[in-house]
Amino acid sequence: MYGMLLESVQHFIQLEYGENAWRQVVRLAKCKWYEFNTHHIYPDTLIPQLAEAAARLLTDPENQENKEPTAECFMRYFGRCFVRFFSNLGYDAPIRATGRYFCEFLKNVDNLHLQMRFSYPKMKSPSMYMSHVDRNGCVLVYRSTRQGFTQYFMGQLDEIANDVYHTNLKIRILQEEYTSASQMPTGCQNILVKYRLEFDNSAYIDQNAAVYAFDRLQLPSIPISVLLRLFPFGVVIGRDIRIMDVGEKLLGVWGFTLEDVRGHLLVEHLILRRPRDIPFTWTNLMYLTSVTFELEVLRSTHALMNTRNTSKVEKKSVNPLPPTLDRRGSYGSRSILLKGQMRHFKEIDVVVFLCSPVVNNLDELQAMSLYLNDLNLHGLSRELVLAGWQHCSRLELMFERAEQWSQDLEDNYEQLDRWKRKGDSLLYSMLPKSVADQLQNGHSTMETCKTFNMVSVMFCEVEGLNPLSSIQGVMCVVECMNTVFSCFDSLTDRFHVYKVETVNQVYMAVSGAPEYTEEHARNVTDLSLEFTDNIRELPFPCNLRITIKIGIHSGPVVAGVVGMKLPRYCLFGDTVNTASRMQTTSEPGKIHLSNTTKQLLPPDAYILSPRGMVTVKGKGEMETFWVQKKSETSLLFTKRCSV
Secondary structure, three states, X not given: OEHHHHHHHHHHHHHHXXXXXXXXXXXXXXXXXXXXXXXXXXXXXXXXXXXXXHHHHOOOOOOOOOOOOOHHHHHHHHHHHHHHHHHHOOOHHHHHHOOOOHHHHHHHHHHHHHHHOOOOOOOOOOEEEEEEEEOOEEEEEEEEOOOOOHHHHHHHHXXXXXXXXXXXXXXXXXXXXXXXXXXXXXXXXXXXXXXXXXXXXXXXXXXXXXXXXXXXXXXXXXXXXXXXXXXXXXEEEOOOOEEEEEOHHHHHHHOOOHHHHOOOEHHHOEEEEEOOOOOOOHHHHHHOOOOEEEEEEOOOHHHHHHHHHOHHHHHHHOOOOOHHHOOOOOOOOOOOEEEEEEEEEOXXXXXXXXXXXXXXXXXXXXXXXXXXXXXXXXXXXXXXXXXXXXXXXXXXXXXXXHHHHHHXXXXXXXXXXXXXXXXXXXXXXXXXXXXXXXXXXXXOXXXXXXXXXXXXXXXXXXXXXXXXXXXXHHHHHHHHHHHHHHHHHHHXXXXXXEEEEEEOOEEEEEEOOOOOOOOHHHHHHHHHHHHHHHHOOOOOHHHOOOEEEEEEEEEEEEEEEOOOOOOOEEEEOHHHHHHHHHHHOOXXXXXXXXXXHHHHOOOOOEEEEEEEEEEEOOOEEEEEEEEEEEOHHHHHHHHHHHO
């Protein structure tokens, strides 16, 4: 669907419920767009998803008390919003021009969609017709390739009847079913809905009765060939949808005589292009007499040979264009599109397709192997071709270029989204997500600084990385450090620990900041044990023997981003210094734990061994411990959690 439908939803939710409500609806609907582009194509499922989210978050748009809002209620509301929205853009003028009465609008709505395709060429418009009309309303048959828009269409009709035609309308669904679409991929279905529209339709009925009450001039019987001279591309169709007679120009296009095609099924020589997804039956022809039909001509082999013989002349007369801008022969270089009305003649009980070929310019005329004298004298076909009054070559070229620019713009938007996601991913790898979002929303770096009463800080130093004198030796060390730190990075999220930084051969991490957790001491200890287990299994180049020593301490810190150049999330306070001292006074392959952290660990969760009193620079004598491994109780608890 085009973005204009979603723009209307966004506009009226923001207007009636507020900007914050709109953002909540978009977030709950898991929609990745907050703003929509009018001519951009979006998934058809977006509006139903927004309706379901709105029903869960917002109040009833009908302002009806004692009634829970539903997704169907909001779909109908969205339909009314669309009509109000496009009325503000001036699109209500074509609706008002279709006729004096609401019933006349329903007869001509398919023709309105046909004209809209020049502004919205990828529009998948529904088809509809009235199967019954009386003084109290009508029965409207609606077909669409989109599913889930039954209530949305009801909202549109309701708003048009009230706002444009000042008519009170009541709608109820008589039938709703799914039908297979012959021109769609296997498994796709159309939806068919029959509505009963209740409204005062007496003025329309009286007008039609008055028209037929006039005395008409009675003419003697005339052959149908007279009518076909006026419409040389016309076709006479019987009740069995077989060809009874054909205009001489269309016979020339086919390369047949009348006897060759008489009695053949119409679908053997013409393809129904519009209205879309409507079965070609006599009943449908009766219902759609006021709708513009488009039929594509299937040419015979003889006609195609004549076209090939004239192809060299066509190439000389047509200006070459880039493939993306070449609209010469818009409907195929050898196909002709006939556009007109299916007119029923009651006296002889036949339908005559009163039509003329769609030709936009002289290039297309030659591509179709037609000439100006093939076009009707009494219509504007020749003037349209010669003067290019509506579809001149320059206008077509501009239209195609604009369409190409629109496609390029869509591609650029998609590329912009990809780069934005990559940028966000890179930013979130440098800073915690909550802190990065604050900076993106305009907060200063000092506003990100917070005080944490208790966190656990870990320092891990990698030993055995003495580089050799050669460049190759240095590269081995770098490769080894990358292997170790990449392994450590893959484990931090698993234990809810945030990696703060790496300085030379030291890896620093914290749990309890920026997102506080009561299990910070246990998280850091578990991570440290995982480090010591994984370091033994890593493959190292150049036969390097790597060991690590770890120190852990818990206490209060201040954490945040300082400065603007290369911003990093940093920790400040005596706790950081003490944790660093725990690491420097540790031993290779061991985890050195302060008494403060030991008090925060669950009892009997780990096997600890006292190290005794250790002299710590700047702190004096401190009681510390070695962490050996997890206890059996802790291992059983871990297994249960994983299961």
